[in-house]
Amino acid sequence: MSPTLQSLPFFQDSYELRIAQLQEERKRGIKVIGTFCLYVPDEIIFASGADRIVLCGGRADTIPVAEQSLPRNICPLIKSSFGAVIDACCGGSLACPHIPLIDVVVAEATCDGKKKMYELLTDYLPTYVLDLPQKPGSPEAREYFLSEIRKFARFMEQLTGNIITDEALRREIRSSNATKRLLHRLFALRKSDPSPIRGSEVLRVMQKQFFLSPDMFRKGISLLCDELEHVVSSGNTGPRIMISGCPMAAGNTKVPDIIEQKGGVIVVEESCTGTRSFLDLVDEDVDPWKALAERYLEIPCACMTPNDQRIARIVELAKEYNVRGVVYYTLQFCHAYNIERLRVQKALKKEGIPLLAIESDYGESDTEQIGIRVEAFLEMIA
Amino acid sequence: MISAGIDAGAATTKGVLFRDNTIMGYRIADTGFNFLTASETIFSILLESYSIRREEIGHVYATGYGRSSISFADKSVSEITAHAKGVSFLFPGVQGIIDVGGQDSKVIVVENGRVVDFLMNDKCAAGTGKFLEYTAKALEVPISDLGELARVSDHRAAITSMCTVFAESEVISLRARGFLKEDIAAGLIRSIAQRVAVMAKRMGLKENIAFVGGVAKNAGMRAALEKELGVPLYVPFEPQITGALGAAIAAQG
Numbered sequence: 001m002s003p004t005l006q007s008l009p010f011f012q013d014s015y016e017l018r019i020a021q022l023q024e025e026r027k028r029g030i031k032v033i034g035t036f037c038l039y040v041p042d043e044i045i046f047a048s049g050a051d052r053i054v055l056c057g058g059r060a061d062t063i064p065v066a067e068q069s070l071p072r073n074i075c076p077l078i079k080s081s082f083g084a085v086i087d088a089c090c091g092g093s094l095a096c097p098h099i100p101l102i103d104v105v106v107a108e109a110t111c112d113g114k115k116k117m118y119e120l121l122t123d124y125l126p127t128y129v130l131d132l133p134q135k136p137g138s139p140e141a142r143e144y145f146l147s148e149i150r151k152f153a154r155f156m157e158q159l160t161g162n163i164i165t166d167e168a169l170r171r172e173i174r175s176s177n178a179t180k181r182l183l184h185r186l187f188a189l190r191k192s193d194p195s196p197i198r199g200s201e202v203l204r205v206m207q208k209q210f211f212l213s214p215d216m217f218r219k220g221i222s223l224l225c226d227e228l229e230h231v232v233s234s235g236n237t238g239p240r241i242m243i244s245g246c247p248m249a250a251g252n253t254k255v256p257d258i259i260e261q262k263g264g265v266i267v268v269e270e271s272c273t274g275t276r277s278f279l280d281l282v283d284e285d286v287d288p289w290k291a292l293a294e295r296y297l298e299i300p301c302a303c304m305t306p307n308d309q310r311i312a313r314i315v316e317l318a319k320e321y322n323v324r325g326v327v328y329y330t331l332q333f334c335h336a337y338n339i340e341r342l343r344v345q346k347a348l349k350k351e352g353i354p355l356l357a358i359e360s361d362y363g364e365s366d367t368e369q370i371g372i373r374v375e376a377f378l379e380m381i382a
Numbered sequence: 383m384i385s386a387g388i389d390a391g392a393a394t395t396k397g398v399l400f401r402d403n404t405i406m407g408y409r410i411a412d413t414g415f416n417f418l419t420a421s422e423t424i425f426s427i428l429l430e431s432y433s434i435r436r437e438e439i440g441h442v443y444a445t446g447y448g449r450s451s452i453s454f455a456d457k458s459v460s461e462i463t464a465h466a467k468g469v470s471f472l473f474p475g476v477q478g479i480i481d482v483g484g485q486d487s488k489v490i491v492v493e494n495g496r497v498v499d500f501l502m503n504d505k506c507a508a509g510t511g512k513f514l515e516y517t518a519k520a521l522e523v524p525i526s527d528l529g530e531l532a533r534v535s536d537h538r539a540a541i542t543s544m545c546t547v548f549a550e551s552e553v554i555s556l557r558a559r560g561f562l563k564e565d566i567a568a569g570l571i572r573s574i575a576q577r578v579a580v581m582a583k584r585m586g587l588k589e590n591i592a593f594v595g596g597v598a599k600n601a602g603m604r605a606a607l608e609k610e611l612g613v614p615l616y617v618p619f620e621p622q623i624t625g626a627l628g629a630a631i632a633a634q635g
Contacts (some may be wrong), residue, residue: 354499355517373502376462
């Protein structure tokens with residue numbers, strides 16, 4: 001039986017506090033930005049005096065509403081997010097409670113599905129799109145992205161009426177680095193064998209990273225880390241597993257739940273709701289704008305090409321966390337992550353690390369089939 | 383010691399008794415609605431047929447889709463592990479297994495009896511026994527005749543749809559266009575063989591491949607798959623029991 005962690009309820013309890021906080025901020029004229037992706041620099045939003053909240057949908061129930069407008073065969077995260085927005089704007093009951101708190105959506109040109117969905121979103125909410133170079137390795141790409149984030153900063157200045165000073169930006173960089181360092185501490189604790197915390201518990205915490213205010217989130221992570229220093233084991237003793245792939249937005253914990261139910265121990269997630277959000281810090285010693293451009297283009301998302309750094313990182317993480325196998329998770333119809341799987345699989349095979357690929361949506365219909373695969377995979381690597 | 387393996391499959395339930403490194407006997411029956419009832423029935427029929435008392439059985443292991451419902455089993459193993467054990471017992475040195483069952487199809491890579499990799503079809507009936515069952519119905523032939531019928535075809539019809547429901551309407555439209563029954567049957571067999579062969583090639587299977595599961599009983603299907611893969615396939619005397627056999631072997635401890 002797994003021990004009950006005292007610090008976890010903090011994250012659940014903070015939900016209502018956060019909603020109240022945002023409502024109160026809006027009354028005071030503070031702008032609230034809705035985001036969908038790690039590529040949108042929080043630091044710029046906060047430096048302009050605005051606040052932010054993540055809007056990625058992980059719930060299945062808003063998908064039918066979205067399918068009135070969107071094709072059925074696109075990823076569930078896009079459909080779920082869009083469904084929550086249009087339902088909120090039409091006064092529906094499935095709406096994400098975050099939507100009415102938003103002044104502007106700051107979107108990003110990542111995958112095709114999201115880009116085109118954002119075009120439809122403009123009918124419901126003011127939407128600003130941050131462009132991204134898709135071949136991020138060159139100096140020209142960094143130069144271009146730098147101009148894009150400066151443009152975004154001007155947009156934020158106009159929206160809030162505040163000037164973003166270098167000093168404010170530096171302060172926010174230090175703040176977000178502090179959060180990232182705490183997450184380094186949390187994940188380092190998971191390297192011990194047995195791991196002191198279940199992967200599904202960490203995922204539920206990580207899903208709140210861009211929902212809570214940075215102060216609140218850091219407080220929770222500190223409490224959690226302090227507590228985990230004294231925990232020996234989460235109670236699970238099965239093979240150590242890494243999850244790698246698509247983000248699991250709040251509401252979506254299907255695959256980790258199945259893995260744990262079958263006895264697997266998830267010790268690290270290479271995803272937007274895992275290492276991708278915090279592994280790289282922003283350089284505090286150079287020009288803050290250039291440092292931001294550099295750091296954000298290093299995010300190893302499958303929408304970038306070539307994405308060699310992601311492949312290398314997965315192999316590195318698998319060794320660092322001493323995993324027996326990797327569960328490669330893709331949201332259904334997410335072509336970028338789905339196609340990139342083969343390169344990941346080949347790289348892991350060279351190291352003798354087996355991979356199980358699971359592609360799934362937010363429905364429950366494949367729970368049993370995923371269960372069989374996971375069970376067989378765990379038997380295979382045990 | 384005698385051990386038993388029960389494979390509670392979606393369509394059929396299989397039971398095997400195993401002793402002294404040999405198969406004592408086996409039974410196969412339709413699963414019906416209740417996995418547990420079907421398994422209990424198979425188990426008591428086995429005991430009765432071979433005049434064995436329950437106490438003489440050491441361990442009972444369950445596998446298959448309904449494995450967790452089999453409350454009288456001591457333990458359950460996944461079908462992947464079970465098939466690998468069962469097939470490796472029948473064909474030592476086998477390197478790959480293709481299992482086409484009623485609800486799913488899978489390809490297993492085996493090394494010295496151990497699973498090293500596997501692939502299952504996506505959540506869809508394409509490439510499974512269900513595909514044949516539905517489309518055979520649309521063709522108005524018993525599923526068991528489909529393979530033989532396909533063999534006499536000279537002009538195979540092209541079935542382009544992977545989706546079972548769409549393939550069913552495709553069959554009806556081919557009928558309406560005057561295609562011969564055997565040509566449509568050949569098209570259907572080819573369609574599923576191609577689908578399964580892609581999975582096998584994806585897993586890198588080359589030779590020493592066994593073909594099991596209910597669909598392996600279909601000689602036309604076996605011939606089509608051998609043609610797609612370019613190698614002869616090992617088919618056990620009873621291709622449906624390899625999962626239950628593997629479970630019984632695992633239960634030997």
